Amino acid sequence: EDQVTQSPEALRLQEGESSSLNCSYTVSGLRGLFWYRQDPGKGPEFLFTLYSAGEEKEKERLKATLTKKESFLHITAPKPEDSATYLCAVQGDSNYQLIWGAGTKLIIKP
Amino acid sequence: KAGVTQTPRYLIKTRGQQVTLSCSPISGHRSVSWYQQTPGQGLQFLFEYFSETQRNKGNFPGRFSGRQFSNSRSEMNVSTLELGDSALYLCASSLSPFNEQYFGPGTRLTVT
Numbered sequence: 001e002d003q004v005t006q007s008p009e010a011l012r013l014q015e016g017e018s019s020s021l022n023c024s025y026t027v028s029g030l031r032g033l034f035w036y037r038q039d040p041g042k043g044p045e046f047l048f049t050l051y052s053a054g055e056e057k058e059k060e061r062l063k064a065t066l067t068k069k070e071s072f073l074h075i076t077a078p079k080p081e082d083s084a085t086y087l088c089a090v091q092g093d094s095n096y097q098l099i100w101g102a103g104t105k106l107i108i109k110p
Numbered sequence: 111k112a113g114v115t116q117t118p119r120y121l122i123k124t125r126g127q128q129v130t131l132s133c134s135p136i137s138g139h140r141s142v143s144w145y146q147q148t149p150g151q152g153l154q155f156l157f158e159y160f161s162e163t164q165r166n167k168g169n170f171p172g173r174f175s176g177r178q179f180s181n182s183r184s185e186m187n188v189s190t191l192e193l194g195d196s197a198l199y200l201c202a203s204s205l206s207p208f209n210e211q212y213f214g215p216g217t218r219l220t221v222t
Binding site for chain 1: 114143152153166198200202214218
């Protein structure tokens, strides 16, 4: 069964303290892994798509990486405005439906 | 390019009533997905439409239904509302089922 697990559930960091969020997945035939950011009461905002192991993508203070079993979202020198819930989703080649993780709530304290 | 729009943004209904939510996708996008989000359950997939055909359906009762029109706009309907249907309903559009999804702001439904 296709499955996505995100860890930790919540992460509190000081401003400037770098860290990583994890997204572990099991899927038959990975077509893509997606990262989103969601602010309270709003729709998720698309960040990255990763397609194959070894691929990396960057955007400002965020960098996403992918292996055959997991993806990491690295946050370098975060600022309070990076506080949000970060969601991960995978798409397999069985029916292309997105399988979503529960998210990691990131809090950056000034 | 305009983003995904959802109407209405907020809605208060009474148990037993029915409700229709609307979603206008990004221009050129032909795939629309609907999700229910509650604090304890995260994003729960409702259904996906592509070129007016339902491709996938989540594990929700038959009270939840949807459709897509020829201009790719989509509606979802919930009949016989229950208190547990209170949630943020999100619509997402993509070029095709194989591309990244872009979300609208959501419709906050409260059932009293």
